[in-house]
Amino acid sequence: MTRPDMSVEIAGIKMRNPVMTASGTFGYGAEFVGYLDLESIGAMVSKGLSLKPKAGNPTPRIVETPGGMLNAIGLQNVGVDAFINQKLPYLKDVDTPVIVNLYGNTLEEYGEVAARLDGQPGVAGIEVNISCPNVMQGGIVFGTDPQAAQEVVRLVRNNTSKPMIVKLSPNVTDVVLMAKACADAGADALSLINTLTGMAIDLDKRRPVLANVTGGLSGPAIKPVALRMVWQVAKAVKLPLIGIGGIMNARDALEFILAGATAIQVGTASFLDPGAAQQIARGMEAYLAEKGIPSIASMIGALEV
Amino acid sequence: MTRPDMSVEIAGIKMRNPVMTASGTFGYGAEFVGYLDLESIGAMVSKGLSLKPKAGNPTPRIVETPGGMLNAIGLQNVGVDAFINQKLPYLKDVDTPVIVNLYGNTLEEYGEVAARLDGQPGVAGIEVNISCPNVMQGGIVFGTDPQAAQEVVRLVRNNTSKPMIVKLSPNVTDVVLMAKACADAGADALSLINTLTGMAIDLDKRRPVLANVTGGLSGPAIKPVALRMVWQVAKAVKLPLIGIGGIMNARDALEFILAGATAIQVGTASFLDPGAAQQIARGMEAYLAEKGIPSIASMIGALEV
Amino acid sequence: MQFKSMVLSNVEVSPGYFRMRMTAPQELLESSPGQFLMLKVVDAIDPLLRRPFGLFDVGTFAPEYAGCGTQCYTEILYKVVGKGTKMLSALHHGDLVDLLTPLGKGFAAGPAGEEKVLVGGGIGLAPLYYLAKDLVMKGEKVRLFAGGRNRDDILCITEFERLGVETYVSTDDGTLGERGLVTQVLEQHLGSGMRIFACGPTPMLKAVALMAQSHGVPCQVSMEAGMACGVGACLGCVLKGANHTDETPDYRCVCKDGPVFDSFELQWS
Amino acid sequence: MQFKSMVLSNVEVSPGYFRMRMTAPQELLESSPGQFLMLKVVDAIDPLLRRPFGLFDVGTFAPEYAGCGTQCYTEILYKVVGKGTKMLSALHHGDLVDLLTPLGKGFAAGPAGEEKVLVGGGIGLAPLYYLAKDLVMKGEKVRLFAGGRNRDDILCITEFERLGVETYVSTDDGTLGERGLVTQVLEQHLGSGMRIFACGPTPMLKAVALMAQSHGVPCQVSMEAGMACGVGACLGCVLKGANHTDETPDYRCVCKDGPVFDSFELQWS
Numbered sequence A, B: 001m002t003r004p005d006m007s008v009e010i011a012g013i014k015m016r017n018p019v020m021t022a023s024g025t026f027g028y029g030a031e032f033v034g035y036l037d038l039e040s041i042g043a044m045v046s047k048g049l050s051l052k053p054k055a056g057n058p059t060p061r062i063v064e065t066p067g068g069m070l071n072a073i074g075l076q077n078v079g080v081d082a083f084i085n086q087k088l089p090y091l092k093d094v095d096t097p098v099i100v101n102l103y104g105n106t107l108e109e110y111g112e113v114a115a116r117l118d119g120q121p122g123v124a125g126i127e128v129n130i131s132c133p134n135v136m137q138g139g140i141v142f143g144t145d146p147q148a149a150q151e152v153v154r155l156v157r158n159n160t161s162k163p164m165i166v167k168l169s170p171n172v173t174d175v176v177l178m179a180k181a182c183a184d185a186g187a188d189a190l191s192l193i194n195t196l197t198g199m200a201i202d203l204d205k206r207r208p209v210l211a212n213v214t215g216g217l218s219g220p221a222i223k224p225v226a227l228r229m230v231w232q233v234a235k236a237v238k239l240p241l242i243g244i245g246g247i248m249n250a251r252d253a254l255e256f257i258l259a260g261a262t263a264i265q266v267g268t269a270s271f272l273d274p275g276a277a278q279q280i281a282r283g284m285e286a287y288l289a290e291k292g293i294p295s296i297a298s299m300i301g302a303l304e305v
Numbered sequence C, D: 001m002q003f004k005s006m007v008l009s010n011v012e013v014s015p016g017y018f019r020m021r022m023t024a025p026q027e028l029l030e031s032s033p034g035q036f037l038m039l040k041v042v043d044a045i046d047p048l049l050r051r052p053f054g055l056f057d058v059g060t061f062a063p064e065y066a067g068c069g070t071q072c073y074t075e076i077l078y079k080v081v082g083k084g085t086k087m088l089s090a091l092h093h094g095d096l097v098d099l100l101t102p103l104g105k106g107f108a109a110g111p112a113g114e115e116k117v118l119v120g121g122g123i124g125l126a127p128l129y130y131l132a133k134d135l136v137m138k139g140e141k142v143r144l145f146a147g148g149r150n151r152d153d154i155l156c157i158t159e160f161e162r163l164g165v166e167t168y169v170s171t172d173d174g175t176l177g178e179r180g181l182v183t184q185v186l187e188q189h190l191g192s193g194m195r196i197f198a199c200g201p202t203p204m205l206k207a208v209a210l211m212a213q214s215h216g217v218p219c220q221v222s223m224e225a226g227m228a229c230g231v232g233a234c235l236g237c238v239l240k241g242a243n244h245t246d247e248t249p250d251y252r253c254v255c256k257d258g259p260v261f262d263s264f265e266l267q268w269s
Ligand SMILES: Cc1cc2nc3c(=O)[nH]c(=O)nc-3n(C[C@H](O)[C@H](O)[C@H](O)COP(=O)(O)OP(=O)(O)OC[C@H]3O[C@@H](n4cnc5c(N)ncnc54)[C@H](O)[C@@H]3O)c2cc1C
Pocket: C036, C047, C051, C052, C053, C054, C055, C076, C077, C078, C079, C080, C081, C082, C083, C084, C085, C086, C123, C126, C127, C223, C224, C225, C226, C227, C259
């Protein structure tokens, strides 16, 4: 029996399988060495980078919710230059594409961060976070308004020759409208979903649990919403999609593929099990082998409605 | 020790405590006799009624998801006239306010259903569902567009002298905008949230699990989103609010009260435990008694941010 | 009723099939065969919903511990198919579960003196044991046709035989009883003066229902559907009634109008 | 490392406090006192996240069953405070849990010959037993100051005494040892040539840290924070470093830079 062909390509980024790690849930990669083989997965996505180092929010920053978690990390990161100097060299020796997730506190900053990454051979592509719901400035406006999103995407497009993935927010009335806007503005691929905005309350203290009051909901709880949005966008937009949201195992991942995703990202699952991404990749291949499906490509968007 | 005062009032509807049953999860009330005392709760909300009897969607109509469930019942109901003739008489003898949830397949139908209920003394108030995401016509447009919502609310306002609660959809970019629109159009109170639109896939069959493809997500999974929306609307709108979404126990319920809700509705929890609403009411009172809080009214919106 | 029940025993009776006995209040002795229970496996949100199981048996026993009179029990017979039943299979004596029961409409025994023909496919046998016990107690002549894919799917036949039920076993692969479908074996025995009570996969029930109708034999079927509430409130578990059309829809709740239906009540196409 | 571990025993040592022993690979013998583990209670999504616990003990034992050499174990001492710890307390011998360990940075023993002063508040005692064992094996003189609200919160003192540790107990209500805060008792004994290792509620750690700093005694504290990943990836568990300001922020990960910090590393205001 020949092994199923698990390889996929997103906007020119060739991946050995469709399993990527989601931004903000896999550190800068090195944290997971010893728990999985970085060369067993399709691609790694870095923590979201900004122009300057960013402190993030006060604590508490995370809280468990039913079937999920809220985070209000506040996009703490080392900044794009430190990433290039300190984190990227290690990753260059790993034979797995590195995709850099980035955001700007202002429109201009988006362009500037993209520009700094453009010359870096170790960067296989960028993922533009227009959707982070945690920060007051930045993400929130761009990700929920089609015009603002287009401005960001156009500016980044003008500052990069790398494959550009735009990451969509689920906190919108019409995700298809946002997807089309980003496609028109020059995105090479779309990833979805980022976190749903939520809140948790400490009853006895009569206070929000998170110092930031609201945070982003991730984990299995959001999977049905994510799956719905991927399916909706897949029907409406021709770009390759990356499905994200509550993927815990290979079956979850394959459901996103059927809904129309070319690849998927593993987020919260890596907290429960630092080897999750590798196990999911392995489990997907095992499923195809068992069912005699020759290639993952044949499953993309193969849902029968 | 005196018992805490649990009574609340929503737009003139006096309730012995803030616990209501959510539309579509408590049948027409009679189904739950034997599991709880209908006179132990604050109010009952009927299944959503339309002008004519409605068949609802093909099956499967429900599926469990992580920490939640999707439903695509398709608003199956006996129709407003059958409700008045067959269901209401029984409920008239129960000393608990009955609130009728209603929707229309067209704008006009909303007005017509409201008009038929207006003369009914057994109806304490109406809850206008502008937010059901299951039906192709009807709910979907009204609930996600401020202008359309206003039209519905104004029309119903002109056809009813009953207290009018408007039930908001969470599937919007800005729930505050929707809340303000409904307030301006004459709503006496707002209830939120209805279900989040989601989807489930049967991997082996390569088909959506629900015959309707998408459905409404309810249950504990959505609680953080619901809590956030109640808090946002409470800050922006003066109307009394009814908090709904993933309330499983008394602590959950009290969190919604702190966030700014005057009352709460118990939905999916009644499936797990048909006596849930009564237990939640009892548990809320016990919490206040234990903490020496004299009245539930003092907790409404008492979150310290 | 809703009550907390203690697991008394939970035994694997065949690979992947378990029989679990639980304490129950005396009122459950008033239940009818064909009714079911909804079980909450854990006091946590995973799995979230209750799981429905037919009543396999209801009865009384004398507990081992002194100072306690007879106690009522109920049993379920279940197949491990997913998360909930897997967790269920790990319970042991002393664990607590939360039950709603008796739910739904059970089998109508029908007039005395008929031949009562029970037809079970795989785990569909579960509610038929309680029914057989009831019919035998009423002095009826009972036959059981039990089918499965292979011999592991033929459950608790000795228990039926101990009641005095005449049993006919068939398996798809012939590893136990006749080779073939249970409906093929059944067809050879069909005649007048019979009443059929069937439970099993929907294709089997359809075959039995149509066969019974064509032979003029009255037939009741116990149906399955995904359920949330079990009490007729969510409208999640509906099936199409015989006269259902898209224009004049006629849906029946499996949990409240069923799970047992007269075969003429339902649409089989 | 990540591994499946079998529960060997799980005993309530004081009301609401449990001590659980689990199998572990030999490599865990290389861990340092102060390091911790992340435990997944059930293979389900409720509770979703792993729960962190300090290593209470690590060692070897000879299993009862024949044909098996010595086996490594680890122990945790935990207080039932919520859902996860409640489920944990229901586990028994033979149940499996999933562990990530050893995580984080443990205690630095410091130069030989000092007096090693351990300060534990309530469940904060947990990582100090492994530390005491280690220090005693190195031939150090070890004192333990253990405080709690009442005598039920004073845990496993006999175990420390058996190691030869001199113990000082205090409770808020005087039901065991001196009446008062552990810090009051500690203050009377503070002097030069000592090194403090403290674990407990943050207000206690703050008092100990400031007291130690004013007496010029080196002090390490083991901190807590809500955690998701345990490996430094989520940035959920940060504390403010000593020089943190809103303009020049300096956050430290409890899971990776800690849980043990030198008292000077952190901001206590
Ligand atoms: C009235 C009634 C009586 C039943 N009696 C018995 C019985 O006596 N013994 C027995 O073993 N089983 C019985 N079942 C089926 C049993 O309820 C399901 O096998 C069980 O709920 C599966 O739970 P799970 O968590 O293990 O599987 P899941 O992980 O939930 O699902 C596994 C598979 O089972 C199917 N399934 C899930 N829930 C249901 C459901 N509510 N109804 C039907 N299929 C479902 C799913 O579609 C999926 O294919 C009965 C079902 C009904 C409706």
